[in-house]
Amino acid sequence: YDAQVFQRFNYRFLTLFFKAFSKLFEEIMSAATAPINTFTITAPDDWHIHLRDGQALATTVPHAAANFRRAICMPNLVPPVKTAADAIAYRERILAQVPNDSISQQFEPLMTLYLTESLTAEDIEAAVDSGVVKAVKLYPAGATTNSADGVSHINHCTDVFAKMEALGLPLLVHGEVTHHHIDIFDREKRFIDEVMVNLIDKFPKLKIVFEHITTSDAADFVLSQGKNVAATITPQHLLFNRNHLLVGGIKPHFYCLPILKRQSHQKVLLDVATSGNPKFFIGTDSAPHATHTKENACGCAGCYSASIALPLYAQAFESVGKLDKLEGFTSIHGAKFYGLPINSDKVTLVREAWQVPEHYPYLDGKDLTPLMAGQTLDWKVMPFNLAV
Ligand code: DOR
Numbered sequence: 001y002d003a004q005v006f007q008r009f010n011y012r013f014l015t016l017f018f019k020a021f022s023k024l025f026e027e028i029m030s031a032a033t034a035p036i037n038t039f040t041i042t043a044p045d046d047w048h049i050h051l052r053d054g055q056a057l058a059t060t061v062p063h064a065a066a067n068f069r070r071a072i073c074m075p076n077l078v079p080p081v082k083t084a085a086d087a088i089a090y091r092e093r094i095l096a097q098v099p100n101d102s103i104s105q106q107f108e109p110l111m112t113l114y115l116t117e118s119l120t121a122e123d124i125e126a127a128v129d130s131g132v133v134k135a136v137k138l139y140p141a142g143a144t145t146n147s148a149d150g151v152s153h154i155n156h157c158t159d160v161f162a163k164m165e166a167l168g169l170p171l172l173v174h175g176e177v178t179h180h181h182i183d184i185f186d187r188e189k190r191f192i193d194e195v196m197v198n199l200i201d202k203f204p205k206l207k208i209v210f211e212h213i214t215t216s217d218a219a220d221f222v223l224s225q226g227k228n229v230a231a232t233i234t235p236q237h238l239l240f241n242r243n244h245l246l247v248g249g250i251k252p253h254f255y256c257l258p259i260l261k262r263q264s265h266q267k268v269l270l271d272v273a274t275s276g277n278p279k280f281f282i283g284t285d286s287a288p289h290a291t292h293t294k295e296n297a298c299g300c301a302g303c304y305s306a307s308i309a310l311p312l313y314a315q316a317f318e319s320v321g322k323l324d325k326l327e328g329f330t331s332i333h334g335a336k337f338y339g340l341p342i343n344s345d346k347v348t349l350v351r352e353a354w355q356v357p358e359h360y361p362y363l364d365g366k367d368l369t370p371l372m373a374g375q376t377l378d379w380k381v382m383p384f385n386l387a388v
């Protein structure tokens, strides 16, 4: 009888032990495969943003300042930012709109000059001496919004490029040719063949950022160059392709320049952005246009993303299982390229579904529709109320 009791007890004990063990095993396995729900990265910068001027700054600056510690501010105002004095004055107008909270107060606008054919080598020296100008932007004349004062031929700017190369001032390039007969989907590739190759040939040490690249051709080109050639990539070019813009009705809020390309290009951009290669970094190209000017028979180019860019990049990186490469892209590679310190504070992203606002107030009684308006995103930047 005793032996029977002992055996039964033994059996019970073994079953319990086995159950407990398998539960523990299950927990360990699910922890290993469970999605990350919160993660903290070095605070990011935005190496390409359009803040506009005047009343627009009341909308754009708080979003930029809450989400980024520094931002390269594009100079395509009307009239453009052409001299160091213009840049200093524009910077003051931006700073006047920075909110009072401790996060926004860290915001540092980094200024750029608009390259016109009348810019001189002396202007470049003055710009570097000013301490506020961190780059010069090249718009091929007529390529995009407010680019009428741009460059018609790079040979008209050789003194300026030589001075920039000598002083290490980066040239930011909108890489599209503008000839009317070139198909809009081929303009980036043609720019590489017709302009970029010559530019680098003549100024092999010039620091160049190929801005908002959209094609595998541009990604391959940047990969084939030295350390002085890098590229920014927007969230929309990582997450979307031309089907999102054109299938099932034209979606004007996906319209930007360079235009979204086919899916095979999107895939390559996602590959290089998430590869950890320091040549590729964040540049949202957040570009506000009042809603009625985008939802229009002749709609403006530009996606407004400053308030949602980090969640969008997180979503893009997570879609290929590369969240671990996000921090380099958003917070390290750009600062290193520009020769600036890496931000010392951190930002936390939390997985929590939320709905992007339908619009923000903009200018005098108008609105601004952000990219993904009304859609649900997976990630929130903390503190959430500031960020959006
Ligand atoms: O879509 C764009 N919008 N691309 C640019 O290059 C300029 C920008 C703007 O300023 O609106």
Ligand code: ZN
Pocket (backbone or CB within 6 Å): 048, 050, 074, 285, 287
């Ligand atoms: Zn831009």
